[in-house]
Amino acid sequence: MTSSKVREFYWRFFKKRTTSFLANLYCSSITGDEKDIHKTRLDMKKIYSILEMFEMLDPEKFDNENFEVFKTLFRFLGKIRELQVNQIVIAKFGPLTPGMTFFIKYLRSRENKLSKEFIAVVQKFDEKKLKKSEKAIMKLCLEIKVRSLKARSEKFILKKAKKISLLRNYPSNPENIHEIRKHLKSMVTILILISMVFKDEKQDAILSRLSQTEMLIGNWHDNQVLMDYIVQFIQKRKKISPEYQLHLQVLRNKIMKSNQALLQALFPKIEETLSVIFPATPPE
Secondary structure (H helix, E strand, O other): OOHHHHHHHHHHHHHHHHHHHHHHHHHHHHHOOHHHHHHHHHHHHHHHHHHHHHHHHOOOOOOOHHHHHHHHHHHHHHHHHHHHHHHHHHHHOOOOOHHHHHHHHHHHHHHHHHHHHHHHHHHOOOHHHHHHHHHHHHHHHOOOOHHHHHHHHHHHHHHHHHHHHHHOOOOOOHHHHHHHHHHHHHHHHHHHHHHOOOOOHHHHHHHHHHHHHHHHHHHHHHHHHHHHHHHHHHHHOOOOOHHHHHHHHHHHHHHHHHHHHHHHHHHHHHHHHHHHHOOOOOOO
16 A cells, blocks of 8 residues: 555544544433443544554654543543443352342442533533644644554564563563553554554464453453452442442452453463564563
């Protein structure tokens, strides 16, 4: 694909996503429906993806204000999504006990409250800032060169892989796992966007392995978030019965055991990915 076609492709990709985002944003603020909220967040993730690509291509010219346009909405929708995912994850550790049911009611009440507040957040969204961001991205699109795109993406992947290589030496630290997850997500983001415009066997092999790895670490993250919610819930609810506390502690122990199994499966996958990126010995 020529540079001119690449420029047009990425601009159309970005513009299509922002148009879809606005439509889903206002729809979700009216319906408050879980699916509509999820669609809005997915659009925002895709917008963030291309913003991350341009930040990678030219950090000096890229203006972080492009991220700021969506920051409040992204965080707010993230909180709502966490509450929704928590309820989905709990169902995997059934059968439901009275304590789990009590906790689910709390999650639903929080979700409903935030969904109502979401309308006010949408009303404050500044479309003028979005238009300004679109103009900035269009300008950046006009400067894309295929050779530069390929070279810088390879450099970006190597940089992230080196950070993961260091972090994997301390697998017992949850903060390290969270950092690994962030780096993996960034790598997947860039590789998916790059693979849209040219084929590269090595990058395809990396992306294939990363997809498996990201799924495992995504499940680990969802479990970890739920465990944090359980701890906070028990600490804040002073009048919760000992029986319900026990039910939630049992649930937390089950989740913890699941996460240990996920990590045992995760790190071999990480090693596989690193072995493709660094065919020789991975960097210390």
